[in-house]
Amino acid sequence: MKFKLKIIHWLTLLWLLLIVFQHEVLFQYLSLWFGYAKLFFVDFSEAIDVLSLKLVNVILSLKLFVFLPALYIIFRKKWIFLQGNLNFSYALLSLLIWILIFAPIITDENPEFSKNLAVTKLLPPFSSVKILHLAGELESSQSEKEKFHMRLNQTVKPAFNERIIFADSVIVSESVVYFQKTQKSELQKNELLLKNGEPFIQNKYFLLGTDEYGRDSFARLIYGTRISLFVGFGAVVLSFIIGIILGFIAGYSGGIFDTVLNRFTELFLSFPVIYLIVLILALFGSSLFSVIIVLGISGWMTLFKIVRGEVVSIKQRDFLISAESIGLKKSQLLAKEILPVILAPVIVNLVFLFSNVILAEAALSYLGLGTGNLYPSWGAMINSGQEYIYKAWWMIAFPGAALILTLFAANSSGRRINKIINPRLDK
């Protein structure tokens, strides 16, 4: 029998790669997790206090990562899509979802971290700088609480850390001399974190270079993927809900509702959506959720048309009439009788909608109207890259490539799913 690559093989490979390359991070997170569990029993109110979005994020990612094999074994009968044959677009899509879930494990850097601009500004890919760690105040008798806090600060990195110094080069003799561009500075050995009596100096590699504020482009790209996909999923779910409900109302009740909703849809379809989005964002301000809501509201029209058409055509079918006569509610009719029938065209539409939303979000961030001011975002990265186009090609190349590949994967997966559902298209 010929061996065929399946999606599950690809995911296994990603899982193993993360274990091989990020085992240190994983161990740190594991100890943080156990520390938190301990704190939970020792000091409950403190455990609630210390709970932040970042901590939840790290622990959830870690839990999923650890239990993924077990989950797979339990649900392997249900998750049949994992047995599908692997191709380029499916591989890319699953990689993106992988990044969405496991971003904190893939990179433990904070995407907003910036320090010592002179050294780290606009570094090309694969460049490295030296890190000096300043010694912290050592406390021998620590309570559970303080221990946990220290571990938390070490593991979940904050956006600013005064104990780290980036330097171009370091000379260790009696004292430690380090250079930052043309500036020479000196430190005593006892000011630094020591390891076996020698100062602890690490190399920090910037895989995809840094941006104009010295922030790690790789970390920003990974977290930008998260934001893009989050906005994409959020807006698609919102469009799905609006489109399905309005389409059902229009198709099922007919009459005046149908006419009004149809006119309303045509109104929405007939003016340039991007101008409307821009107007709403300008008037109401742009935050992550306002972007999701606006993009969700602007994308439901095609879904409405599909659902309405399908509902009108199956309104007179026997199965629906019999379901009505049993006395099912309208919401039950929609969820149990109509939705399974029209799911296929709806899914295809949702995939295309997803790619449109990601594109729109990136475009808004590029224009400075999206989420780019608050979170790392591909569009905003390209925008700032354009300012430094003479100096730093990597600032445009990587987010641009990520965006193109994502859209390409979404579009061609949509076409593939469409072909599976409508075999007649594939002549």
Add this chain to the structure above:
Amino acid sequence: MEIAIKNSPEKLFIATEKQTGKAFAKRFLTSLITLFLLVSLIFVFVRLSPGDPTKKYVSAQLSPELSQKISEKFMLDKPVIEQYFAFLLNSVKGDLGVSYNFRQPVMKVVWEYFSFTLVFSTLSIFLQIIFSFSLAIFVARRKNTFLNKAVSDFSLFIYSIPSFVLGVFLIYLFSVVLNLFPISGLKSLDYDSFSFWGKILDQAWHLALPLITLSAAGTAMFYKYIKEGMDDVLHQSYILNLRSSGVKEKVILKKHVIPNAISPLISVAGIELGVLLGGALITEVIFSLPGMGRLTVNSILTRDYPLIIGCVLTAGIVMIIANYLADIIKIKFDKRLLKGLLN
């Protein structure tokens, strides 16, 4: 004169000229209603938005007399309903207040910038149609070859590239690395010293990269529609009949395939104009061109509310007019559509 169209084997639909006129009038009325709803929607958004809605028309940058005049015109001290009617009336008159940044009536500013966008988009749509058409014909002659498949895949790839990524990439390749084209703007510094033809050449030189950026995605989309239309027609039995009668392949393509494959193109063209306006918005920002898109973005970034409203309204009006024209042209080509419009 009566035009008879065979709609289906049983029914025969006959459209008189009177009916045609009625259908067009009905379509026009729909456009007007859409326009009215658009204006109302903008008003609702402005009222609903956080902050003092009256401050959306009057800014501290304006002189007290002018502020007084504007607040009288928009009835800002009256109840909401009266404000709404004042807004409607002023929109019909084309008076949308005074832009904070330009200290000029909004419509005057928008009109200045709009003319560029109009020329830019029209040029782009011509380029798109010409390129996609010649590409589709070129590929149709080479059926079942590697080239056919390669062009189709490549067009999907091009369609997936967002305009701003393509634009920035083109700037990097042609302006930064090869130093062939200017990085932004519409005119050279010594533009005034050129002769007439020199001026046109200079503008073309500056517009080359923006036009490629704006047209790429649209070309790929048109190509897809034309190609699908052609493939559809080529599978029809009358083409087989023509072939078996010994008609030349070239004649079949010119006289039978292309006229039949053209109709999806027209129906897409209306929608494409909306895409184009959105694309122009981003392209103008990338290349710092003096168009309406960049005006909109700048007015948003500087919170120039009257100008934002003016820009959105203008874009909406252009879109509605374009949809109307596209529908009319569509009906001219395919009279069967009249029936759907009359019902």
